[in-house]
Amino acid sequence: MNTKSVQANLILLITAVIWGGGFVAQRLGMQQMGPYIFNGFRFLIGALTLVPVILVRKKSVVVEKRDSKKILLIGAVAGLFLFFGATFQQLGLVFTTAGKAGFITGLYVVIVPLLGMLWGDRGSLYSWLGAVVAVVGLYFLSASRGLVFAPGDGFVLIGACFWALHVQFIARFSPDVDAFQLSFVQSLFTSLISFGVGIFLEDFVFDQ
Template sequence: MNNIKGSLILLLTAFIWGTAFVAQTSGAGAVGTFTFNAARSIVGALFLAVVIVIKNVLDKRNNSGKVINTENESHLQTWPLGAGIICGIVLFAAMTFQQYGISVYPQGVAASGRSGFITATYVVMVSVVSVFMGKKMHWITGVSVAGCVAGMYLLCMSGGVSGIYLGDVLVFLGAICFTTHILVIDKFSSADSMKMSCIQFMVIAIISTFAMIFTENVTFAGIKVALIPILYAGVLSGGIAYTLQMVGQKYAQPSVASIVMSLESVFAVLAGWIVLGELLKPKEIMGCVLVFTAVILAQIPGMKKGDTK
């Protein structure tokens, strides 16, 4: 039952993240990378802070008159500062590579869908990294890696080296950072998800703001144009989705969690097509199919071993 609960939470997370690629693509045309990420992170952190305060008030009201275990109460009140800072630094790198990559795609390129599928390769990378952490590579994992490489070739290199965009490289570097973020979250799975998420966005907001001041020309007009994308990315993709990811990973099996979250790439393509009118070329579509297949295959060994929560 917990696995189903976790899977549904992560499905909602994947939908929000997938549609957020449209917001990021729209916002990239109005403001710089650090401006966008600073604004969305501030919004996300403030949103979570308000939710945490409301939750604490409701918890105190519900627990009034009850006998409280002081040790458990102390644990619940603790803010996982160290975990939040580490997650924030890693996620800052991931978000920066991804957002800047999206912003430098040429006009006419399906930036939302393309970046969505390249980002999804982090699922395969998590499986590969596990090998270097002492786990034996299953032959299916090897097939998934080959499929992912083939898919990336069709998606990004079907026209030769000239078919690779700078955005592809940057988004792929972001995917590597997202791989690290997944592994870091798993290490701190016992921490308070909402508080850790709030701290990580505070960290991203602080670093992005300093970077914005020294590297970008911020205008009120630009922020006004990007306001809706910033709010969507901040409240939904940031404040809600990243917290749901942490909660969902506590309940769902790791292999199932990765598969469900990989649907983010499918939602990205659909949202880009419906909202922005983006279209993928036949070879790019085939590449997407191969990447998605590789993502699914990469999780089969974990399922066969019956990983539990």
């Protein structure tokens, strides 16, 4: 295993730890505001944190006008997937626990290869073994009576499908564009949609 591979795996591990801990923060955030406004702030902060990185890299990364349009288009579509994924996940957290939501959302690692079959990618043996283990785990963790799930579990599972669609879309259409700029565009796009919906559907009042 080369150095780059080790670094990549380490970054993914750190990301997974942060991602898992985020469910607790999301549930706490829901005590102060609705899911749409929460996601609006969530992705706005994500977009703003990327601005310094993009500005620092601007001198070394040259983006042509054609690439800028491509980034905007891909970012808009990816942002739409993010919006639905984050929205259903956040709605689900109202009716289920952070632990269950984290596990169910994690099923997107199974859904991704299943979607890949639509493009002729059958996946490896390990992918299918992982699918079996994940489904069994989902049953024992989330099923209350037989195969009856709580409403929140269903919302989170729908969100996981949109996360999987996002992964497949990014994997197929973004290899040739700047990752940081694309992340900024999709996060900003998701934030704007969330705020737009939240303004009409939610009241934004902090509890004292």
